Amino acid sequence: MYTEKVMDHFQNPRNMGEIEGASGVGTVGNAKCGDIMRIYLDIDENQIIQDVKFKTFGCGAAVATSSMATELVKGKSIYEALKVTNIAVVEALDGLPPVKVHCSLLAEEAIHAALWDYAQKNGIEIEGLEKPKSDIHEDEEEESEEY
Amino acid sequence: MNKVIYLDNAATTKVAREVVEAMIPYFTENYGNPSSVYSFASKNKETITKQREIIADALGAKANEIYFTAGGSESDNWALKATAEAYKDKGNHIITTKIEHHAILHTAEYLEKNGFEVTYLDVDENGRVRLEDLKAAIRPTTILISVMFANNEIGTIEPIKEIGAIAKEHGILFHTDAVQAFGQVPINVDECNIDMLSASGHKLNGPKGIGFLYIRKGVKIRSFVHGGGQERKRRAGTENVPGIVGIGTAAARAARTMEERTSKEAKLRDYLIRRVLEEVPYTKLNGHPEKRLPNNANFSFRFIEGESLLIMLDMKGICASSGSACTSGSLDPSHVLLAIGLPHEIAHGSLRLTLSEETTKEEIDYVVESIKEIVTKLRNMSPLYEDFVKKNKK
Numbered sequence: 001m002y003t004e005k006v007m008d009h010f011q012n013p014r015n016m017g018e019i020e021g022a023s024g025v026g027t028v029g030n031a032k033c034g035d036i037m038r039i040y041l042d043i044d045e046n047q048i049i050q051d052v053k054f055k056t057f058g059c060g061a062a063v064a065t066s067s068m069a070t071e072l073v074k075g076k077s078i079y080e081a082l083k084v085t086n087i088a089v090v091e092a093l094d095g096l097p098p099v100k101v102h103c104s105l106l107a108e109e110a111i112h113a114a115l116w117d118y119a120q121k122n123g124i125e126i127e128g129l130e131k132p133k134s135d136i137h138e139d140e141e142e143e144s145e146e147y
Numbered sequence: 148m149n150k151v152i153y154l155d156n157a158a159t160t161k162v163a164r165e166v167v168e169a170m171i172p173y174f175t176e177n178y179g180n181p182s183s184v185y186s187f188a189s190k191n192k193e194t195i196t197k198q199r200e201i202i203a204d205a206l207g208a209k210a211n212e213i214y215f216t217a218g219g220s221e222s223d224n225w226a227l228k229a230t231a232e233a234y235k236d237k238g239n240h241i242i243t244t245k246i247e248h249h250a251i252l253h254t255a256e257y258l259e260k261n262g263f264e265v266t267y268l269d270v271d272e273n274g275r276v277r278l279e280d281l282k283a284a285i286r287p288t289t290i291l292i293s294v295m296f297a298n299n300e301i302g303t304i305e306p307i308k309e310i311g312a313i314a315k316e317h318g319i320l321f322h323t324d325a326v327q328a329f330g331q332v333p334i335n336v337d338e339c340n341i342d343m344l345s346a347s348g349h350k351l352n353g354p355k356g357i358g359f360l361y362i363r364k365g366v367k368i369r370s371f372v373h374g375g376g377q378e379r380k381r382r383a384g385t386e387n388v389p390g391i392v393g394i395g396t397a398a399a400r401a402a403r404t405m406e407e408r409t410s411k412e413a414k415l416r417d418y419l420i421r422r423v424l425e426e427v428p429y430t431k432l433n434g435h436p437e438k439r440l441p442n443n444a445n446f447s448f449r450f451i452e453g454e455s456l457l458i459m460l461d462m463k464g465i466c467a468s469s470g471s472a473c474t475s476g477s478l479d480p481s482h483v484l485l486a487i488g489l490p491h492e493i494a495h496g497s498l499r500l501t502l503s504e505e506t507t508k509e510e511i512d513y514v515v516e517s518i519k520e521i522v523t524k525l526r527n528m529s530p531l532y533e534d535f536v537k538k539n540k541k
């Protein structure tokens with residue numbers, strides 16, 4: 001069901017852990033739906049992401065998308081990081097099963113939430129960054145149809 | 148360990164060698180249609196009758212009360228839909244539970260869309276129906292009570308005898324989905340006042356695609372599959388002779404080996420439960436501690452998610468299942484775990500292990516060690532665990 005890349009990132013997650021005194025921390029998702037992602041960013045004075053770590057409660061796809069998202073933003077400027085979309089994460093993983101695409105949205109949202117936290121802490125505004133939703137699943141509707 | 152450790156026997160079981168051997172001649176030699184006149188084929192009719200007798204014996208029923216179907220789901224659909232249709236003049240109310248298999252729940256929901264009213268009983272924290280709830284739910288219009296014999300996820304065995312007595316006292320038909328229980332626990336339809344009972348072949352070392360519905364004589368439900376006159380005109384379609392021989396042989400085998408097999412499984416199961424609860428912190432056993440299927444263990448590991456756990460177990464060659472949303476294709480975790488009162492995040496971290504007679508102590512030891520390692524790894528990755536540890540430090 002998962003690609004080799006997804007399995008690799010699930011089994012050997014990159015950048016898993018915490019950053020003490022991080023520049024920005026973002027937590028998204030909810031336990032009710034079965035996935036929560038937390039991203040820690042260490043951002044230097046030139047607004048470059050020097051380090052990034054994640055923690056995830058969730059399925060294989062949730063872990064793999066978190067891992068891949070951290071790889072895609074590490075070493076980037078905050079503006080480059082902001083442009084990392086869920087589609088980029090999915091493509092970098094060689095695809096996800098359709099029911100798991102929401103996990104990649106969560107990864108994008110977690111990065112944004114951590115950037116938002118960084119902006120708040122430093123009293124700056126990052127152009128193009130919106131206040132994160134508290135619950136990524138708020139707008140989702142169940143698709144099942146019974147006959 | 149390189150071999151597969153199969154601990155998902157509630158999903159399906161390995162077909163027993165003697166079952167396969169009994170079935171083979173009915174594919175290649177005695178392949179005739181039992182409805183044909185010539186003796187080459189018509190002797191298959193006797194073969195079918197013999198299987199019916201074996202199954203009836205196992206249930207304390209009569210042979211002509213056993214109707215072969217394509218499996219548990221068909222039996223459940225038939226029992227509910229046909230009862231609703233046949234007894235709609237008497238009433239339009241059905242009582243079932245929140246923890247039934249989807250073959251019952253979705254059928255009940257379908258009936259609701261067609262003018263029937265359904266009460267879904269709550270269960271206690273162990274997954275047992277409360278008899279006072281059942282009594283309170285009964286209305287003058289109640290035509291059917293359908294309560295599973297034993298739950299497929301948490302293994303809890305329901306108070307079927309007491310439920311049957313209540314149904315009889317009120318003159319209401321009683322159906323039980325015994326797909327998980329048949330062959331695992333002794334069942335007597337008269338003692339329990341069961342009017343209809345569903346079972347499936349592949350849960351008891353028999354083949355897939357075959358099951359039966361026991362219908363007590365006098366229950367006036369009609370055919371669900373229309374066509375030829377097979378199964379006393381109540382279930383059309385050329386008989387699945389190899390399948391019927393398979394389920395008959397499996398039922399005979401299950402009855403013969405039940406005592407020894409289930410006591411061996413229960414002993415290992417208890418060892419598994421004891422070790423996991425003692426050695427993995429923040430873990431809960433789901434389902435009734437004693438009144439549970441002999442081969443079922445169901446745990447919730449806090450702070451982790453079930454699908455991740457299943458994938459990591461799979462990488463170690465261990466086959467198991469979970470009530471996590473990610474394994475069900477929806478965002479909600481198992482309805483059974485929610486019904487016993489587990490919060491969503493704990494229900495997501497559930498693991499069901501169902502043993503077979505072939506499960507060994509060495510396998511269980513390996514599984515316990517694997518669980519310990521994986522749970523630790525996933526908790527280290529979990530923001531929920533991080534928050535919990537930080538909160539406790541304060």
